[in-house]
Amino acid sequence: TQLHRILLTGAAGGLGKVLRERLRPCARILRLSDIAALAPSEGAHEEVVPCDLSDKAAVHALVEGCSAIVHLGGVSVERPFEEILEANIKGVFNVYEAARRHGVKRVVFASSNHVIGFYKQTEHIDAHAQRRPDGYYGLSKSFGEDMAQFYFDRWGIETVSIRIGSSFPEPLNRRMMSTWLSYRDLTTLIEKSLFTPGVKHTVVYGMSNNRDVWWDNSAAAHLGFVPQDGSEVFRDKVEAQPPVARTDPNAVYQGGAFTAQGPFE
Ligand code: NAI
Ligand code: 15L
Numbered sequence: 001t002q003l004h005r006i007l008l009t010g011a012a013g014g015l016g017k018v019l020r021e022r023l024r025p026c027a028r029i030l031r032l033s034d035i036a037a038l039a040p041s042e043g044a045h046e047e048v049v050p051c052d053l054s055d056k057a058a059v060h061a062l063v064e065g066c067s068a069i070v071h072l073g074g075v076s077v078e079r080p081f082e083e084i085l086e087a088n089i090k091g092v093f094n095v096y097e098a099a100r101r102h103g104v105k106r107v108v109f110a111s112s113n114h115v116i117g118f119y120k121q122t123e124h125i126d127a128h129a130q131r132r133p134d135g136y137y138g139l140s141k142s143f144g145e146d147m148a149q150f151y152f153d154r155w156g157i158e159t160v161s162i163r164i165g166s167s168f169p170e171p172l173n174r175r176m177m178s179t180w181l182s183y184r185d186l187t188t189l190i191e192k193s194l195f196t197p198g199v200k201h202t203v204v205y206g207m208s209n210n211r212d213v214w215w216d217n218s219a220a221a222h223l224g225f226v227p228q229d230g231s232e233v234f235r236d237k238v239e240a241q242p243p244v245a246r247t248d249p250n251a252v253y254q255g256g257a258f259t260a261q262g263p264f265e
Contacts, residue, residue, distance in 0.1 A: 001195055003067040005029040009053065009095070010072030010110070012036040015167055015186065019070065020046075022187040026194060033062055034073060053091030063098035068106040068194055071095050078135040080264040088140035096151045104157065108193040109148055111161040113179060113205070114138030117255020119214070121178070126216040127203035134255035135262065145203065152201045160193035160223070163215075164206035171231045171238055175256045178213055181206045182229035192223040199223070214254055
């Protein structure tokens with residue numbers, strides 16, 4: 001199956017650039033948007049529409065005519081609250097309100113492990129665990145998940161919130177041996193999130209088939225997501241790095257160093 005037009009926000013970012021190529025088969029047209037510069041359209045299958053997600057009118061124009069939204073845009077690291085407020089909190093509100101107004105029925109929301117970042121690495125949790133955001137960034141993703149639930153309950157717009165672990169070409173440190181999500185598995189998970197019927201609001205952890213994981217995806221079994229990659233092939237390289245103290249946040253908390261950011265004053 002193929003959708004008519006998918007909106008990809010955050011298309012100039014690290015994951016956006018990857019998905020610009022990999023989501024091509026999912027829609028006749030990919031509408032690519034970001035506040036940062038984007039490579040020009042490569043043909044009729046791509047539309048490039050610059051937009052600041054905090055600009056309500058611009059987001060409404062952006063969403064019009066789209067069949068589904070893959071929402072990656074926003075601040076992707078811990079930052080002062082005011083920055084997060086504009087890009088992530090107002091941004092996700094504008095996206096859902098535009099989806100409602102323009103009849104978009106499916107959103108894939110790039111949530112983050114930082115909504116549960118204050119759990120210890122010794123704890124195992126599923127999608128129903130109480131959220132424990134590890135900063136303003138994690139709070140904004142937690143708000144985004146609540147927004148998704150509300151827009152389903154009130155308006156029937158379905159969302160898969162993917163709590164992405166660490167999606168990079170390879171795991172960069174010991175913590176990411178547990179949190180790593182390959183680009184191939186990310187792509188598969190987004191495809192499942194777009195095309196599985198009846199997802200309501202599903203929360204799923206975005207991780208590959210890593211050896212030592214902290215997250216249980218049984219509550220999202222209906223997505224049928226079976227990761228193909230795993231971090232084990234990088235173990236020797238990662239373990240050649242200098243050891244991390246047992247008390248280092250990167251070794252204690254699921255959210256790693258994000259738990260120790262700030263204050264910003
Ligand atoms: P990124 O920072 O490379 O990309 C985010 C994009 O959003 C950037 O291109 C940026 O210009 C854009 N953006 C920021 N503020 C905006 C605004 N006001 N209006 C429009 N666009 C704006 O981040 P990355 O790694 O590509 O992540 C994509 C999404 O996935 C983000 O929402 C991030 O929070 C989430 N995520 C990523 C993880 C990862 O491991 N890469 C882990 C967990 C979540
Ligand atoms: C995130 O949410 C960030 O967007 C990404 O840059 C990584 O830091 C990732 O989490 C992580 O926890 O490794």
